Amino acid sequence: MRIDIVLAGVGGQGVLSVAAVLAEAARREGFCVQQTELHGMSQRGGAVQAFLRIADAPVHSDFVSHGTADLVLALEPLEALRQVAYLKPGGLLLTAADPVENIPDHPGREQVLAWIATLPRTAVVEAAELAREAGAPRALNTVMVGAASGVLPLRVEILRACLCEAFAAKGERVVQQNLAAFEAGRRAAACAPA
Amino acid sequence: MSVATLLGAPVAERVLLGDEALAQGALDAGISAAFAYPGTPSTEIMESLLAPGREGRRPKGGWCANEKTAYEAALGVSMAGRRALVAMKHVGLNVAADAFVNSAVVHVHGGLVVAVADDPGMHSSQNEQDTRVLAEFAHAICLEPSDQQETYAMTREAFELSERFGLPVVVRLVTRLAHSRSAVTLSAPRAENPTQKDPAGARSWVLLPGNARRLWKERLAQHDELVRWADASGLDTLELADHPGGLGVITAGIGKQHFLEVVDELPIRPSHLHVATYPLPVALLRKLATYCPRLLVIEEGSPFVERRLQHLLPMRRSVDGRDTGRIPPDGELSPDVVRAALGLPAREHPAFATPLPGRPPQLCQGCPHRDTYAALRLALADRGEGVVAGDIGCYTLGALPPFAALESCVCMGASIGMARGAAAAGLRPAVACIGDSTFLHSGVPALMDAVAEDADMTVLVLDNEAVGMTGGQVPALPDSRLLPIVLGVGVDPAHAHVIAAHPSRVDAMADVIRRELDHRGLSVIVAVRQCLPAQKKQRGQDVPE
Numbered sequence: 219m220r221i222d223i224v225l226a227g228v229g230g231q232g233v234l235s236v237a238a239v240l241a242e243a244a245r246r247e248g249f250c251v252q253q254t255e256l257h258g259m260s261q262r263g264g265a266v267q268a269f270l271r272i273a274d275a276p277v278h279s280d281f282v283s284h285g286t287a288d289l290v291l292a293l294e295p296l297e298a299l300r301q302v303a304y305l306k307p308g309g310l311l312l313t314a315a316d317p318v319e320n321i322p323d324h325p326g327r328e329q330v331l332a333w334i335a336t337l338p339r340t341a342v343v344e345a346a347e348l349a350r351e352a353g354a355p356r357a358l359n360t361v362m363v364g365a366a367s368g369v370l371p372l373r374v375e376i377l378r379a380c381l382c383e384a385f386a387a388k389g390e391r392v393v394q395q396n397l398a399a400f401e402a403g404r405r406a407a408a409c410a411p412a
Numbered sequence: 413m414s415v416a417t418l419l420g421a422p423v424a425e426r427v428l429l430g431d432e433a434l435a436q437g438a439l440d441a442g443i444s445a446a447f448a449y450p451g452t453p454s455t456e457i458m459e460s461l462l463a464p465g466r467e468g469r470r471p472k473g474g475w476c477a478n479e480k481t482a483y484e485a486a487l488g489v490s491m492a493g494r495r496a497l498v499a500m501k502h503v504g505l506n507v508a509a510d511a512f513v514n515s516a517v518v519h520v521h522g523g524l525v526v527a528v529a530d531d532p533g534m535h536s537s538q539n540e541q542d543t544r545v546l547a548e549f550a551h552a553i554c555l556e557p558s559d560q561q562e563t564y565a566m567t568r569e570a571f572e573l574s575e576r577f578g579l580p581v582v583v584r585l586v587t588r589l590a591h592s593r594s595a596v597t598l599s600a601p602r603a604e605n606p607t608q609k610d611p612a613g614a615r616s617w618v619l620l621p622g623n624a625r626r627l628w629k630e631r632l633a634q635h636d637e638l639v640r641w642a643d644a645s646g647l648d649t650l651e652l653a654d655h656p657g658g659l660g661v662i663t664a665g666i667g668k669q670h671f672l673e674v675v676d677e678l679p680i681r682p683s684h685l686h687v688a689t690y691p692l693p694v695a696l697l698r699k700l701a702t703y704c705p706r707l708l709v710i711e712e713g714s715p716f717v718e719r720r721l722q723h724l725l726p727m728r729r730s731v732d733g734r735d736t737g738r739i740p741p742d743g744e745l746s747p748d749v750v751r752a753a754l755g756l757p758a759r760e761h762p763a764f765a766t767p768l769p770g771r772p773p774q775l776c777q778g779c780p781h782r783d784t785y786a787a788l789r790l791a792l793a794d795r796g797e798g799v800v801a802g803d804i805g806c807y808t809l810g811a812l813p814p815f816a817a818l819e820s821c822v823c824m825g826a827s828i829g830m831a832r833g834a835a836a837a838g839l840r841p842a843v844a845c846i847g848d849s850t851f852l853h854s855g856v857p858a859l860m861d862a863v864a865e866d867a868d869m870t871v872l873v874l875d876n877e878a879v880g881m882t883g884g885q886v887p888a889l890p891d892s893r894l895l896p897i898v899l900g901v902g903v904d905p906a907h908a909h910v911i912a913a914h915p916s917r918v919d920a921m922a923d924v925i926r927r928e929l930d931h932r933g934l935s936v937i938v939a940v941r942q943c944l945p946a947q948k949k950q951r952g953q954d955v956p957e
């Protein structure tokens with residue numbers, strides 16, 4: 219078994235936290251995990267990409283190859299599109315619907331979602347709205363962890379435990395908000411056409 | 413001896429970044445001190461040594477003013493017989509090169525390991541120079557791990573080698589190794605060395621010509637011994653195919669992982685030599701070349717091994733790699749690049765060909781540099797053709813729209829010297845924009861030059877009280893010391909100012925800058941407000957990544 223994931227988003231959205239939570243959960247499931255991250259320039263509101271490889275035997279490269287990703291998991295739809303070449307035929311592109319328009323030539327929500335609709339297997343989650351409804355407007359990334367949980371071989375209890383630990387330092391309220399965001403993401407993905 | 417047998421019995425397993433594995437290897441090798449200047453992708457080496465909650469002992473040292481002072485401090489530890497680590501990014505080794513190259517002439521006493529992280533693909537750097545070239549130039553040993561486990565083991569081994577051969581040993585990382593996480597098995601830590609000066613004393617450490625000539629001869633004579641060591645080290649591994657002829661692949665560093673990722677798709681498995689030591693294992697390379705008429709070199713960075721092969725191999729062999737264009741001469745390796753080099757077809761993937769707008773990094777919302785650049789733009793409006801020389805840090809992003817405020821970014825500290833030169837060439841106004849940490853790193857000597865001739869220029873120190881770009885490290889000196897330094901090197905107090913960088917003060921800032929642009933002579937303006945993430949970090953708050 220091997221699952222290759224490309225994570226994408228905009229610096230500041232918490233892409234690396236998503237990678238860390240999924241990686242930790244995979245480790246607790248007993249999988250071998252390789253995870254890349256980029257620090258520095260990429261953190262300042264620029265495009266962020268990370269690779270996560272989960273397998274039942276050690277893998278070699280830290281990179282996901284073009285045409286091999288089972289999942290592109292994106293916190294921003296334009297950044298999702300940037301990763302299409304990594305998807306294998308039949309791979310899933312799962313993205314938050316909400317654009318981060320911090321560049322002058324961002325094509326805008328409608329155009330980007332229209333482009334995404336031309337791809338074979340996609341699921342778009344209204345993550346910002348769900349995060350707000352869950353009382354956790356900053357937890358868009360946790361909504362997307364919930365949305366991805368349905369397609370990953372990671373048990374929900376383990377993911378919940380990893381989220382609790384990841385946010386424990388910020389107090390019980392933040393932990394509960396993130397758990398609510400996680401559930402909202404799970405429910406949304408369950409009804410999304412993928 | 414293989415990497416596995418380098419280690420004693422396993423004592424623990426951790427999930428570590430390459431940088432963290434290196435730091436842990438150095439700790440477990442018994443370092444007494446570690447020194448570094450922050451620079452992506454090497455920063456987390458020192459961060460990990462300084463991390464709160466790290467159990468056990470913490471080495472002395474810490475962040476330094478620049479890579480050269482860091483290197484020299486490590487060298488002093490070695491002179492006292494103890495082990496030291498010094499860490500930096502690839503271009504940092506240029507700054508430390510004087511110390512580095514000459515330290516390979518003295519007879520290093522306590523183990524001295526130089527951790528250098530290269531940045532192929534220039535994710536966060538001005539160039540993609542290859543540290544192996546500088547290591548060879550200095551006649552130092554260089555080890556190149558291909559994963560986190562090897563990073564840990566080879567760092568430990570590097571200290572042994574340093575003491576055995578009396579040489580500084582470089583451990584070369586690249587971005588994707590430094591910043592990838594994987595499980596690492598740790599082995600029992602070794603105790604620190606006692607403090608004990610080199611019995612050879614001045615004969616080994618005073619590089620007056622008499623000593624230097626003797627030591628240099630010894631160093632050159634040592635080369636064959638190092639090659640014999642490399643061939644027998646077990647760190648370089650050769651797997652010959654069942655039948656001679658056919659392709660031989662030479663990998664170095666993480667090139668091995670990309671190669672192993674795709675090799676099973678080849679109809680015939682090539683012979684494979686993985687190289688992890690420099691000097692190169694000459695006997696192993698010749699053995700492979702005798703077996704295989706065609707060679708392909710997969711290495712991260714420059715065509716280093718590829719070029720050495722040209723004169724190492726007595727027989728004519730076809731050698732492919734970055735020089736021949738089989739692999740692109742620039743940029744990072746990836747499994748996809750290696751696939752193409754091996755002649756494997758690209759994999760199918762869903763099609764999406766519309767070009768997308770790029771999303772470059774930006775200054776944080778609320779960053780103090782935004783206010784300084786806004787003020788600078790106001791002050792520069794309606795002036796003739798001047799120049800604004802920039803420097804290295806978050807504030808380099810001021811070169812991009814909407815600020816478009818900087819016209820250069822070359823190397824650490826360059827802004828002051830370049831503005832002075834541009835002023836000498838007749839550009840007016842000439843402005844240098846430099847961060848506080850960069851100013852302390854290498855701006856001060858250039859400021860002395862400017863003072864000496866009262867250069868007609870304005871230095872704008874963007875003081876965010878942090879090394880912002882690399883995650884908010886504390887600079888070598890607190891910001892309150894900047895003005896005394898500026899005045900201390902002789903800047904006229906009437907033309908030295910400290911102003912607050914704040915959105916509500918942009919007009920007032922612009923007034924001060926305007927006045928100093930009018931002044932015919934040197935002026936220095938320090939614009940102060942703390943970097944936001946650094947502020948949070950220092951208060952122990954969470955910083956969004």
Ligand code: SF4
Pocket residue numbers: 262774775776778779780781806807876880881943944945946
């Ligand atoms: S990290 Fe600090 S210095 Fe860098 S852009 Fe953000 S606020 Fe400015």
